[in-house]
Amino acid sequence: MPKLTTNSYGKSGVRLTKVVRNGKTHTLHEYEVSVIITGNFAAAYTDGDNRQCIATDSIKNTVYVVAKENAFDTAEAFGILLANHFPNLYKQVKSCTVEITEAKWDRIKVGGKPHVHSFVNGGSELHTARVSVAKKGKPPVIFGGVTNLLVLKTTNSAWKDFWTDRYRTLKDADDRIFATSVTAEWEFDGGKVDFAKATEKIRTTLLETFATHVSLGVQQTMQAMGEAALAAEPAIKNIRFRLPNKHRIPFNLDPFGLKFEKDIFAWTDEPYGDISAFIER
């Protein structure tokens, strides 16, 4: 007889906007939230007995109610509230994982000054937060992160001296364009931390390291970015990266009697080098 080994469910794509009004100055919290729970739900699968199931619609309602009834200033803080809510309230819930993505809304500058209630999208990047509570009363495991942070440098990037065999056709490159879409996720160590400040410090460190590193490869720059982030923010234990190599390919100008001078490239989305690492203290 087949057996149901593991199961989980929840609501994803829950889109919350919370406006906090402090006099004329408004703060915007806009998240896309996913809440996944595990627990005593096997009967719904095996017998269609839904009595222990909190409907995913109720989970959606909870996201908005928790947002209403609590103050929070970051996606991480909101994630902690939500990830505790379910195991705390329901005896049939064992674990809860909350994942949040947050677009970058910058204040519009009017006459050079940030506006009090108007915002513009400030980058394709998304801030991410992920919080898991394994069991009622256990401390949450908290991750912050960034995804789709597009960066590009036009020099100080090489890729050479790699393995040569029958399958190699790529030449050594002393000076190439390096473009990537940074996905990084870091784990907080559980102590007190100002999440907003930490996110800003890590983001700035990642960007500055990317900009200034003299790169011998995506791998080496990734390591440098990870080491710099761990050095800059003591409240994180580790950092994980995925850096797809968004290739800018030298356009072959030979047939036209012209010379490539590191100036004319074709940009492509695929295929792409797909490079990952996990760096810990």
Add this chain to the structure above:
Amino acid sequence: MPKLTTNSYGKSGVRLTKVVRNGKTHTLHEYEVSVIITGNFAAAYTDGDNRQCIATDSIKNTVYVVAKENAFDTAEAFGILLANHFPNLYKQVKSCTVEITEAKWDRIKVGGKPHVHSFVNGGSELHTARVSVAKKGKPPVIFGGVTNLLVLKTTNSAWKDFWTDRYRTLKDADDRIFATSVTAEWEFDGGKVDFAKATEKIRTTLLETFATHVSLGVQQTMQAMGEAALAAEPAIKNIRFRLPNKHRIPFNLDPFGLKFEKDIFAWTDEPYGDISAFIER
């Protein structure tokens, strides 16, 4: 000092078309391939020493060369070839994971008969294959699957008798629309198997079970689909599902003096119920 705990890299988004010409009848293999390897590559991260690194460009070349030099009839078979290739050839490679997605190309019918060399996209669904070799000489772990298989039934689907508390606003539904985008992945048991036949058998079983099951919830139908797939295809050990609930929401006709008769709905992509299970023999 931070340490590099794990790392991996490879090439993703490699898009291969292979045409096999058997007289006038052509067969089309069109895949999007990802190859990720682990091994002795830490020096590239920590020292920019790339000498052990096979360039991701070489990995891309390998996909095409292996496709040229070998006969295969399924994504699973091609995945096995590729996943063995890297640990077998390179002493510095430890493990290799190949992931493949394949669009559904059906033969165009001309005068009712399948054409010998012309094809039309036969559904938004993708066939998936995933093959991992943990170490040179180890047998591959082989998964088949399907993703984005959109299905909808207009009746024989209920959702009721679930948990009631402050957060519930959804009423019991005796008869609702059930729509989902099936993602399923099954693990082959390592014996001899005709992958194409197995895929077809499982796909048909999933569709027929979805169509005919009298559903008390996504969870119960998922379990029924899993049990039916395991019963239909002895060569698989387990099956894993993710079924997002693509809600069709009854449109409130009251303000217009009209009555909802299970006829008029709004369809939405988000938020969505997000339901998973892993079912084993």
Add this chain to the structure above:
Amino acid sequence: MPKLTTNSYGKSGVRLTKVVRNGKTHTLHEYEVSVIITGNFAAAYTDGDNRQCIATDSIKNTVYVVAKENAFDTAEAFGILLANHFPNLYKQVKSCTVEITEAKWDRIKVGGKPHVHSFVNGGSELHTARVSVAKKGKPPVIFGGVTNLLVLKTTNSAWKDFWTDRYRTLKDADDRIFATSVTAEWEFDGGKVDFAKATEKIRTTLLETFATHVSLGVQQTMQAMGEAALAAEPAIKNIRFRLPNKHRIPFNLDPFGLKFEKDIFAWTDEPYGDISAFIER
């Protein structure tokens, strides 16, 4: 002083599901609808005077109410109902254009027979309908169409003898893969017509012509498809195409000591040849 020369507004992305229950056999109409109106609305722009404006939310409501109160069997028929509704009901509305896209839902086959109430997505293609009423009482202009209909043929396609100059690097191809995503739109002549039959006849004709045409170029095949559609369906006056060339590029096997035998290709989305025509009786 700047002047408001033209303006229009409406609601887009209105997602309607209508289920028609004929005993145990259910029919599914699932559309994404856009309704755009013009008329006497300038005051809303110039003075913030909204008194003549039908809210876009009311337009959305109307889509569902019209769907409830009327029988229709095609997107074209529903478009005609909606496009007449607004100029007929509101003196301030001059023109109305309705655009509808419809996914392909096929009945799931159970034991080889189409199921009465369960459906599976039958292709990435969308059926399109577009209906415009220029003024109350004027007959509607009605277009049917298809978009994102992906087709591919592995032979009987050449591209050669084209212009040669400094900018040409492409060689003549006697036998290449031809893949495209068909967008076609045809205008009905205003007489009585069974839209569903016409759509099916034109779609079949487009596919069969694509499959069997011995092609000297996308342009020539497009013309052949247009002529065949006009010949097959007397109720249409003209047809318009856009056929992006979804290139399958021969993979250069020379560096690996292998020979390209029209077998190994890379597929790409961009850049793409972008070819259009408008063909009339």
Add this chain to the structure above:
Amino acid sequence: MPKLTTNSYGKSGVRLTKVVRNGKTHTLHEYEVSVIITGNFAAAYTDGDNRQCIATDSIKNTVYVVAKENAFDTAEAFGILLANHFPNLYKQVKSCTVEITEAKWDRIKVGGKPHVHSFVNGGSELHTARVSVAKKGKPPVIFGGVTNLLVLKTTNSAWKDFWTDRYRTLKDADDRIFATSVTAEWEFDGGKVDFAKATEKIRTTLLETFATHVSLGVQQTMQAMGEAALAAEPAIKNIRFRLPNKHRIPFNLDPFGLKFEKDIFAWTDEPYGDISAFIER
């Protein structure tokens, strides 16, 4: 006999990166280009006679060669070069339209100062340029624009006093969130102009007007944005908008015994109000 009434073709999705190196300071031009031509090409459609056709692959090559051989500092300037190139060089080409989209790459700030060669994506918005040459020797028609510029304001936006009838369910709103994705396109008057400065001035004007306008509706704010842009930049003749209303819907807190205080909203992509205007001097 069916006749080919109009036809056009070209290459789309041509992705160009040009790096201009001014000592250590590098400037990045990264465009996605579409080139569409009309002319004496009917024989390719009707007879498969391709002798007058410039291959779309040659058009792609031309984009890169023109980029190499010419200096330009904006997408508009590059568009003018390309749109003239084809009618000037080929007697069989009549008209040429070039469309360009350009992502926003900002310099990464290192220690607060813009870096000389490293960039980060600065918003989901795209700058657009469109240049048409109707015939060899005719002056080009030049459009600049912006698309996908996401903005949101949390107050100073009303929508009330609109038409009331059976189809209305929306209440008057004195104070709502107004979010949109701005698409605007403006036509230059053909005189000398610094395109970069004009784009920046118009973009700033659009943002500032959106931020500070006390809005009685999307329509009124659109008009105000258009008038402000025309006032700010004398080199443009007209401006065209499409502002989809990206709704933030008050979440109904009543069932939970809570009160909506303009604080908790659900954000949605569809359905959306879809509002357009064309404003001229």
